Amino acid sequence: MTPPIFIALDFTTEEEAIHFLDRNGLNGVPVKVGMQLFYREGPKLIERLKERDHSIFLDLKLHDIPNTVHQAMKNLARLEVDFVNVHAAGGRRMMEAARQGLEEVTNGHRPRLLAVTQLTSTDQDMLNQELLIDKPIDDVVKSYAKLAQKGGADGVVCSVYEAEQIKQIFEDDFLTVTPGIRLLGDENHDQKRVATPAIAKQKQADYLVIGRSITKVKNPKQAYNRAVKEWNHESSETIN
Numbered sequence: 532m533t534p535p536i537f538i539a540l541d542f543t544t545e546e547e548a549i550h551f552l553d554r555n556g557l558n559g560v561p562v563k564v565g566m567q568l569f570y571r572e573g574p575k576l577i578e579r580l581k582e583r584d585h586s587i588f589l590d591l592k593l594h595d596i597p598n599t600v601h602q603a604m605k606n607l608a609r610l611e612v613d614f615v616n617v618h619a620a621g622g623r624r625m626m627e628a629a630r631q632g633l634e635e636v637t638n639g640h641r642p643r644l645l646a647v648t649q650l651t652s653t654d655q656d657m658l659n660q661e662l663l664i665d666k667p668i669d670d671v672v673k674s675y676a677k678l679a680q681k682g683g684a685d686g687v688v689c690s691v692y693e694a695e696q697i698k699q700i701f702e703d704d705f706l707t708v709t710p711g712i713r714l715l716g717d718e719n720h721d722q723k724r725v726a727t728p729a730i731a732k733q734k735q736a737d738y739l740v741i742g743r744s745i746t747k748v749k750n751p752k753q754a755y756n757r758a759v760k761e762w763n764h765e766s767s768e769t770i771n
């Protein structure tokens with residue numbers, strides 16, 4: 532079975548991204564396409580990745596008034612990717628509009644809708660002092676997750692540290708997708724709520740998103756295999 536690990540293709544051009552996959556023998560692995568690459572290459576890149584049999588998480592994090600998100604989601608749905616997302620902070624009506632947009636243009640196989648709870652680059656201090664949210668971060672994540680479910684999301688983007696609690700609150704099929712993954716010894720960069728693949732597995736995350744720990748290292752294939760091994764319990768590296 533393909534491991535549920537999305538490699539974040541945070542490259543500037545399609546050629547860089549494809550060359551990275553080819554050079555490292557990562558053909559057909561699940562990939563995440565974010566703003567950096569999509570804003571440059573757009574839908575034709577998605578078509579190319581689909582032809583190459585990649586599952587795709589299109590991570591554009593929509594956050595706007597409900598009508599705009601509704602119309603935008605109709606266009607994204609036509610790309611027939613596996614996952615799309617919005618910021619839960621846009622509110623319940625916006626998420627309902629997103630879901631409705633996805634349903635309006637797909638027959639059966641619609642992309643699954645995720646809602647970002649709190650970015651993994653946010654920590655407790657930033658939440659309190661910059662965003663002026665005076666609550667423990669895991670409570671905020673849980674509360675946004677509840678809102679997301681009411682708004683029709685199929686799951687949330689959260690850190691590994693909230694995944695387990697979310698799994699306890701919701702049915703098993705409400706998904707947790709967790710970025711902020713680092714292999715032991717790697718730099719955290721701008722990420723704050725960080726964990727290894729082994730911890731992610733322990734905390735019952737459904738999917739991992741890994742970027743720089745794979746894409747910016749000397750031997751990406753070896754790093755990917757390390758993540759897969761941890762996920763499969765073949766090695767148990769713990770928290771950074």
Ligand SMILES: O=c1ccn([C@@H]2O[C@H](COP(=O)(O)O)[C@@H](O)[C@H]2O)c(=O)[nH]1
Pocket residue numbers: 539541565590647649650651652688689710711712720722740741742743744
């Ligand atoms: O809360 C979030 C939501 C999305 N991301 C995205 O995931 C990758 C992580 O990249 P790394 O290099 O592994 O840090 C990146 O594309 C982000 O846009 C996130 O990190 N946190």
